[in-house]
Amino acid sequence: MPTPEQTHWVILAGGQASRMGGNDKGLVTLAGQAMIEHVIGILKPQTNNITINANRNQETYQQYAPVFGDHIQNYPGPLGGMHAALHHIDSEWIGFVPCDCPQLPYDLVDRMSRACDETTDIAVAHDGDHIQPVVTLVNRRILPKLEQFLADGDRKIILLYRQCNMITVDFSDQPNAFVNLNTPEELEKFGQAL
Template sequence: MADIAGVILAGGRATRMGGGDKGLRPLGDRRLIDHVIARLAPQVGAMALNANGDPARLAEFGLPILPDPIAGHPGPLAGVLAGLDWAAGAGIPAIVTAAADTPFFPEDLVARLSAAAGPKGLALAGSRDSDGKLWRQPTFGLWPVSLRHDLRAALEDGLRKVVLWTDRHEAGLAEFDATARDPFFNVNTPEDIRAAERLLEAQ
């Protein structure tokens, strides 16, 4: 969708993986972030990468590198804000975010989020497991640029939990089936890398 930009959230510290850029860990014949880029690129009109530290280490991707605009690693909402500020400068009305450690997210993510948008244009993804439990996925969302000043104020006021802010703004929910496999499976540990390898081989 040309009027929606994609922002890959890679600003975390990857403490359970021993630190460093988790998205650069190998998965199959590529890296985690390569899988994410390949899935998101066909769904959006432009892309950027939210990451902190020296941007030169990520220059090979040819994407704008957006550091958190709020100090202290306040979490994924800071990456969302970085993306919204960038999109505002580019004249793009909304962004969709995807986590850099989630290589199997849906190929219709952007379309489904757009269809589920709430009254303010905001939506989160969710996955329903085989027990019928619905899990919201706070790093996968549709975020309108019109809410960026409200988000900045909330972050500066200390808010960190994504769903507290999205509930405040009546976010819609795009629900995905996770009965066979959670499409939002994310890699947090070395054991998760091995599980992701098995999932990749099964595809």
């Protein structure tokens, strides 16, 4: 199984953010900070290996961590970021989190890493009710399956996972850790509750 130090974590900020009025979700302000700063603030104590996947505002993101864009055009979603990461990063185990989850678990890296063994292709966080398909730790051996999946025109992330040896990692003790903010209204309501 990987140790936390053997994992590399990617913050996915490469989407179009159409529900956020087209504003780059990682850079919208929440409680006086860019949303990505909240995510980095949670990840940094857990890992030294953080990179950002972004297709817009790359210079702005560079101030937080190294940045790379998708290799596939037209915003193929989280799978596009995963595909690019597997080409860009050499680590055997690469973790992914979305840029719009400002209160991820403080033990995410450790718990996800410990759940894996040598047969695991993908570990996915589970909040007790649902899997969180974009909070995941993958082994780089999934790359050929991912490339075929994308070549076939598929984009539904869970369909890819079903082709792999997927496990779920229980975070039911922290069900609110995966709140994601997709619209200006959700952002404002969440900010008021902080």
